[in-house]
Amino acid sequence: MGYKALINKNVTKAFALLKDLAEEITLTKKTANNFNFNTQTATAIESPVVITKAVITDANKTASDRNVLTKIMLLKTQDIGDITLYDKISYASQTWLIGPAIISDNFITVIEVRKEV
Amino acid sequence: MGKYANLDTKIFALFGTSSWTAEGIKTFPANFVAMDAGTEFIRVSIIPAGPGINLKSVSGIVLIEIFVEANKGPKRASYIADKLDIFLSGKNLMPTTKIAIQLGSSAISPLGNDPDNPSLYRTSYTIPFNYFEVM
Secondary structure, eight states, rough: HHHHHHHHHHHHHHHHHHGGGGGEEEEOOOOEEEEEEETTTTEEEEEOOEEEEEEEEEEEOOOOOSSSSEEEEEHHHHOOOOOOOOOEEEEEEEEEEEEHHHHHHEEEEEEEEEEOO | OOOOHHHHHHHHHHHTTTTHHTTTOOOESSSSSSSSSSTTTEEEEEEEEESSSSSSEEEEEEEEEEEEEEEOOOOHHHHHHHHHHHHHHEEEEEEEEEEEEEEEOEEEEEEESSSSSSEEEEEEEEEEEEEEOOO
């Protein structure tokens, strides 16, 4: 077994050991988007959703002029592949937008998701 | 529609024409995150922040950020700016008999490497406009 497969196997094992700390999320990714200047509408092609587990490692709420809830999620890169800004995460029956902080390597992806509350 | 929506409709429509799309320059508006934008594209913002001759009129600038590959010199950005001039500079747009949009003379300004992606070089292209609407 190569190193990549070995690490991925252990990441999967680690998520399993986290039991209910790893919560189910649904990721909807854009595969293409376009803007029509005549109708001024943005269209996005979304890929089939990915259902995977995420660990919420941090959460905070800012309230300078609005209430914005931010959560940091740890995911398995193998499950989600490449993600981009404004892909959507459905978690706890609510839709969250992926913010600018995306840290990803071949095994673990850390994202920031945001929502107005 | 009001003056701001009229401005968006008429100016953005210039970038939806077949003659502009035939230029092959990827074009996006402000508040749109493009996927696979590549190494050359432009981003269009309409800024109606100036005075008008009456309550229904306004002036401002069309700001177009030109992104080209960094470390290749200014030639390509200037070429794109010249192309934009053909479509925008000195144009009079009259969507209805009660509305007129006059675009003036353009200017470009080098802004340096893009802070989000330093492999791209950013040049701003600005062109003033006046929007007139009969009260």
